[in-house]
Amino acid sequence: MIALLKKDWRVYQVATIGCILIVLTIHIIAAITFVDYDRPIQQSDVLETFFTAGLIGLLVSAGFAGIYGGGAFSLERRERSADFLAVMPTTRGRIITSKAIVSILCPLVIWLFHLCEISFIFSLDPARFGNKGDYWIVVTIIFGASVMFFGLAWLLSTFLSSAAISFGIAIVILLGSLTLIETARQRHSISDLTAQQIDYAWTFGMGTICFIAGVIYYLRRVEP
Amino acid sequence: MSETAGDSPIRLEHVTRRFGKMLAVNDLTLSIPRATTFGFIGLNGAGKTTAIRMMVGLLAPSSGSIHVDGIEVPRDRDRVKTHIGYVPDRPNVYPWMRVEEAISFVRSFQPKWNQARCDELMKMFELDPRKRAKHLSKGQAAKLSMLLAICHDPAVLIFDEPTSGLDPLVREEFLEGVLSVTSERQQTVLFSSHTLSDVQRLADNIGIMHEGKLLLHAPVDELLDRTKRIRAVLEEENGKHEAPPGMVFQRVRGREWMITVENFRQEQIEFVRSRNRISHLDVQDMSLDDVFKDFVRGQKEAV
Amino acid sequence: MQIEPLSPVPIFKQIADGVRSAVAAGVYRPGDLIPSVRAQALQLVVNPNTVQRAYEELEREGLIISKKGTGMIVSPDSKLTAKNGVTENVRSGFSQAISAGRSAGLSRVAIDKLYREVWNDNTAGRSK
Numbered sequence: 001m002i003a004l005l006k007k008d009w010r011v012y013q014v015a016t017i018g019c020i021l022i023v024l025t026i027h028i029i030a031a032i033t034f035v036d037y038d039r040p041i042q043q044s045d046v047l048e049t050f051f052t053a054g055l056i057g058l059l060v061s062a063g064f065a066g067i068y069g070g071g072a073f074s075l076e077r078r079e080r081s082a083d084f085l086a087v088m089p090t091t092r093g094r095i096i097t098s099k100a101i102v103s104i105l106c107p108l109v110i111w112l113f114h115l116c117e118i119s120f121i122f123s124l125d126p127a128r129f130g131n132k133g134d135y136w137i138v139v140t141i142i143f144g145a146s147v148m149f150f151g152l153a154w155l156l157s158t159f160l161s162s163a164a165i166s167f168g169i170a171i172v173i174l175l176g177s178l179t180l181i182e183t184a185r186q187r188h189s190i191s192d193l194t195a196q197q198i199d200y201a202w203t204f205g206m207g208t209i210c211f212i213a214g215v216i217y218y219l220r221r222v223e224p
Numbered sequence: 225m226s227e228t229a230g231d232s233p234i235r236l237e238h239v240t241r242r243f244g245k246m247l248a249v250n251d252l253t254l255s256i257p258r259a260t261t262f263g264f265i266g267l268n269g270a271g272k273t274t275a276i277r278m279m280v281g282l283l284a285p286s287s288g289s290i291h292v293d294g295i296e297v298p299r300d301r302d303r304v305k306t307h308i309g310y311v312p313d314r315p316n317v318y319p320w321m322r323v324e325e326a327i328s329f330v331r332s333f334q335p336k337w338n339q340a341r342c343d344e345l346m347k348m349f350e351l352d353p354r355k356r357a358k359h360l361s362k363g364q365a366a367k368l369s370m371l372l373a374i375c376h377d378p379a380v381l382i383f384d385e386p387t388s389g390l391d392p393l394v395r396e397e398f399l400e401g402v403l404s405v406t407s408e409r410q411q412t413v414l415f416s417s418h419t420l421s422d423v424q425r426l427a428d429n430i431g432i433m434h435e436g437k438l439l440l441h442a443p444v445d446e447l448l449d450r451t452k453r454i455r456a457v458l459e460e461e462n463g464k465h466e467a468p469p470g471m472v473f474q475r476v477r478g479r480e481w482m483i484t485v486e487n488f489r490q491e492q493i494e495f496v497r498s499r500n501r502i503s504h505l506d507v508q509d510m511s512l513d514d515v516f517k518d519f520v521r522g523q524k525e526a527v
Numbered sequence: 528m529q530i531e532p533l534s535p536v537p538i539f540k541q542i543a544d545g546v547r548s549a550v551a552a553g554v555y556r557p558g559d560l561i562p563s564v565r566a567q568a569l570q571l572v573v574n575p576n577t578v579q580r581a582y583e584e585l586e587r588e589g590l591i592i593s594k595k596g597t598g599m600i601v602s603p604d605s606k607l608t609a610k611n612g613v614t615e616n617v618r619s620g621f622s623q624a625i626s627a628g629r630s631a632g633l634s635r636v637a638i639d640k641l642y643r644e645v646w647n648d649n650t651a652g653r654s655k
Binding site for chain 3: 259260261396399400403404406407408420421422424425426427428444445448449504506508509510511512513
Binding site for chain 2: 002003007010011013079080081082083084086087088089090091092221222223224
């Protein structure tokens with residue numbers, strides 16, 4: 001199992017490095033705005049800038065959830081190493097467990113990092129960032145979107161050969177469905193609260209169902 | 225069931241595989257006796273790779289049954305993997321792995337890994353343990369694939385065009401490596417190849433695949449013994465000619481009439497002499513290369 | 528010994544011929560151990576079963592005998608047997624050449640003459 005985990009960690013290395021670079025870039029840009037600042041730097045300015053950076057980071061980690069999901073099977077297929085792995089005397093159950101652990105943990109860690117970041121900033125000056133409830137809504141919707149994005153891309157990658165295509169289709173379905181929910185909310189004057197609940201149910205539900213469907217499909221098929 | 229499996233570690237019964245409308249493998253029945261080497265030949269796209277991928281559990285047959293070392297594939301594919309050593313047509317080791325990493329990766333899965341054999345082959349092949357798979361030459365990559373497939377002492381070895389694209393020297397080294405292992409371990413080997421000289425050197429039996437079907441399955445020596453080319457000279461150029469029974473392929477060029485026959489026997493010569501107006505006749509031995517080509521050509525013309 | 532993999536002559540026959548000629552030429556003398564099946568297979572890069580088959584044929588001829596525990600040794604009267612084997616090969620070579628000549632319309636005299644010429648060329652080439 002450790003050999004598999006090490007292997008999957010290495011397979012995702014490019015994605016992980018890319019993700020870390022983007023997160024770093026976001027924070028560096030946030031820091032750069034204070035170089036050559038046109039007025040004296042206030043604590044509140046710093047907090048607001050990094051709060052925004054944290055939210056962007058949260059969105060980025062949602063995007064990376066899709067990349068990790070979409071890469072789960074297609075990355076190996078592209079390298080042809082899927083065949084190599086498939087003839088090793090291990091079970092498909094183990095192979096997919098290892099993939100799931102790495103591809104869920106990596107974006108989750110990045111996600112949690114940003115969550116901690118914005119929670120910390122929030123706690124320093126709660127009044128500045130408005131209603132606590134609003135802030136939680138944003139966070140949970142992004143989380144729900146990440147789950148759905150991951151699940152969709154994961155399912156697609158079990159049978160599509162390209163990670164990019166899985167990623168693309170998943171993003172179209174995700175954004176399309178969220179837009180539909182939003183249009184429906186406006187047209188039928190559904191309350192914000194109900195719309196949010198629909199959002200949660202839809203994204204978490206779809207994400208989980210797609211993930212499970214992907215697992216079942218992978219376990220049942222013979223091809224790597 | 226396991227008794228018959230003991231005789232034939234590779235057994236396919238009426239195996240068919242479709243890709244959409246295309247029949248890649250068409251009702252293939254094949255059994256390979258233990259401790260023999262089977263050379264699998266055929267044109268590109270004949271269905272060899274599809275058949276091989278089904279044997280190693282990388283592809284499910286549309287119908288039919290496959291047993292490898294007595295284990296049903298793909299139903300028990302997890303269990304069969306320690307029994308098979310598989311070298312694919314293109315190396316598929318993780319490109320970022322170093323040679324030593326690839327070895328320890330495979331070793332971690334194989335309970336019966338033979339490290340002494342691995343060290344011996346590493347030395348024989350002069351593989352650099354620190355080199356990454358993507359930086360290996362074609363020959364080294366093939367050798368690494370073979371080493372990774374063979375060190376758990378599998379009962380069955382399945383090679384898909386292992387030597388294609390290798391230079392003659394590397395090919396020889398590769399084959400020596402295979403032999404050094406198989407000659408002491410009574411393994412059952414199936415390998416596909418376009419290099420018929422390799423097939424002739426290594427195979428006890430050969431099978432010719434053509435358009436998804438097994439055209440022929442015979443011991444190499446017997447095949448060479450029984451397949452002959454009759455050369456007859458016709459009295460008239462492009463004259464009328466009636467081929468004998470057992471004709472595999474024939475060609476007339478001017479007065480020269482070449483007939484390739486299987487199960488060569490005297491009656492065939494008498495038939496050619498008595499039914500045709502010919503001025504001369506002789507019988508030639510054929511190389512495996514020519515036997516293969518004529519069987520395939522004959523099949524193409526029959527369509 | 529050399530193997531011609533794409534020759535129409537089956538490889539086991541080539542190996543048997545190779546051993547015969549090696550014995551006839553004195554590479555292996557009576558009582559000598561000949562390479563084991565495995566060693567021979569590895570050296571020639573051929574299937575061990577094929578070597579085994581060649582050795583069985585040679586054993587039947589009496590050229591080699593298996594000695595328990597050590598392997599195959601060249602039999603005491605091997606030189607004669609080997610010569611017989613080689614004689615057979617020469618005969619079949621001649622037979623092929625003569626039938627080729629006859630089917631091309633060469634007379635017996637012409638073939639005799641050719642034989643003498645080739646013999647002379649061959650021996651002259653050797654003494655050089």
